[in-house]
Amino acid sequence: MLSPQALDEHAARIARDGYTILEGVIDPDFVRAVRADLERIERERNVRPAKNDFEGTQTWRIYNLLVHGELYERIPVHESVLPVVERVLDPGCLISSLSSIAIGPDETPQPIHADDQLIPLAKPHIATVCNTMWALTEFTDANGATRIIPGSHLADASPIYGKHYDSIPAEMSEGSVLVWHGSLWHGGGANCTKARRVGIAMNYCAGFIRQQENQQLGIPREIARRFSPRLRELVGYGVYNGLIGHIDKRNPVELLGEDAAHRMVWEYDGSDRS
């Protein structure tokens, strides 16, 4: 577990450079278990690469991982990763999407993009998105490590789709996590090796914008019911700042048969906004 000081330093690095790498924070047994389980899902669901350049034609992706078993429930709440994200967004952040990305041999580079570029806000702006890439294998220049352009989160525009930009590979050891500001220009790398580069894309957004994968409709309620209280909030069974996301003035967690832990904005007494 990272110290509060280390967490602050990582958040400061993201503010300055647009990214940071949390070296070796994921338990090796967990890394192996997730890798093996992704192979199971691929086999059972006959997952195949997409046919477009953005997702990659030699890249295996599995979306909406929270419906695929309890193993995945440990990812969004990881004790060394979530606190960094909470410092970049705030504790009211949400899961935006949770998917796997296995880049296979012969994959070509993904077009450089910013994960928030479809959000029509003038740039640069505060982080509305904060994304993480978990290395389930080593990430190297040769096998398709995520390519990044340090500092680009401060640009006044998003990259032009399909244009070449000089970038560096975010190389990291198995069990490490790359965390970036959603405005950072980046893309998956080309894989020139004979083995797959496997990652988990654990993506978060601010509690006041729309999640990329619809978590409340995409995860059956009986699955969400077994989630931990924090995971329920992260998928959207909660309200941001006591207001955003309410249903008829009530906290949506009540749909799961739970009492709401936090007060709604109209219950604040003016001195206390906790």
Ligand SMILES: O=C(O)CCC(=O)C(=O)O
């Ligand atoms: O696979 C990667 O390294 C990055 C993927 C990515 O940025 C995306 O699919 O949006």
